[in-house]
Amino acid sequence: MEILNNFSQIQVETPVDKIIRQIRDLITSGQLKAGDRLPSERKLSEKLGVGRTHLRDALRKLEFYGILKTLPQSGTVVAGIGMAALEGLITDMLHVEGRDFKSLVETRVILETNIAQLAAEKRTDQDIIEIENALNAHRIKIDRNEDAVEEDLLFHLKLTEASKNSVLKSLMLIITPDIMQYFKKHNVCGEGRAQIAVEQHEQLLQYIVDKNPDKAAEAIKDHLKDISEYVKTIDNGLVLNGNGSLV
Numbered sequence: 001m002e003i004l005n006n007f008s009q010i011q012v013e014t015p016v017d018k019i020i021r022q023i024r025d026l027i028t029s030g031q032l033k034a035g036d037r038l039p040s041e042r043k044l045s046e047k048l049g050v051g052r053t054h055l056r057d058a059l060r061k062l063e064f065y066g067i068l069k070t071l072p073q074s075g076t077v078v079a080g081i082g083m084a085a086l087e088g089l090i091t092d093m094l095h096v097e098g099r100d101f102k103s104l105v106e107t108r109v110i111l112e113t114n115i116a117q118l119a120a121e122k123r124t125d126q127d128i129i130e131i132e133n134a135l136n137a138h139r140i141k142i143d144r145n146e147d148a149v150e151e152d153l154l155f156h157l158k159l160t161e162a163s164k165n166s167v168l169k170s171l172m173l174i175i176t177p178d179i180m181q182y183f184k185k186h187n188v189c190g191e192g193r194a195q196i197a198v199e200q201h202e203q204l205l206q207y208i209v210d211k212n213p214d215k216a217a218e219a220i221k222d223h224l225k226d227i228s229e230y231v232k233t234i235d236n237g238l239v240l241n242g243n244g245s246l247v
Contacts, residue, residue: 015050019058022048027067027078034080038068064170102231104175109224111171112156116204116220117213118163127162128209134158135201142194155201162208197223 013021026032038044038059045055059076062068069079119127134155141148153176160169200223207216 015054016058032078034078036078038076064174104179105231112220113217115160115163116216119159120208120211120213120216122164123162131158139198142198
């Protein structure tokens with residue numbers, strides 16, 4: 001076992017990581033400068049040979065960390081950030097995304113507990129309609145025994161929108177793709193878990209409809225209980241890769 005400890009796990013980069021590194025390299029080499037506008041998503045995705053979902057995830061993360069910014073009628077441009085800060089930020093981004101699933105889940109529990117409370121307090125009638133639509137779409141896929149990754153994610157994002165907090169929404173958009181990737185690769189959700197998740201979504205929605213923030217917070221914690229217990233049993237060094245679904 002002592003010899004085994006000398007080995008380290010090989011990290012397989014995701015398309016998002018590779019896009020981030022390529023943009024980082026273009027900025028540090030001077031090929032992209034502060035104020036330069038990036039090509040359209042369509043042209044970039046074609047040039048990079050990746051889907052727009054991966055591209056948007058990468059751009060969203062770079063924008064969240066202040067490396068890129070979106071300007072009205074100007075598109076996505078490179079922010080004026082120093083090279084030392086740029087290197088540090090991207091190193092931190094890739095480190096968290098690639099290695100610390102436990103921290104991602106812990107962060108998600110903290111975020112969604114507050115999101116559920118705020119959604120119960122601030123939701124509008126239109127929010128309820130959109131959450132119900134997302135829940136129905138999720139339920140249909142589960143009943144058909146089909147993959148429901150995007151429908152599951154949409155339900156949680158609609159809850160986030162109902163919280164009326166743009167920062168919480170940005171944070172959720174940063175962390176959820178990586179959590180989804182890990183779930184699929186390691187088959188975290190066991191058999192029958194998807195149907196239970198739908199039932200928990202229904203209960204959570206009812207508390208939000210009733211404008212009961214305390215019960216909504218309890219419901220989301222219960223919803224995330226299994227994954228919270230799961231991360232206590234894993235090695236933080238595991239690498240995120242692939243695609244998956246929220247619990």
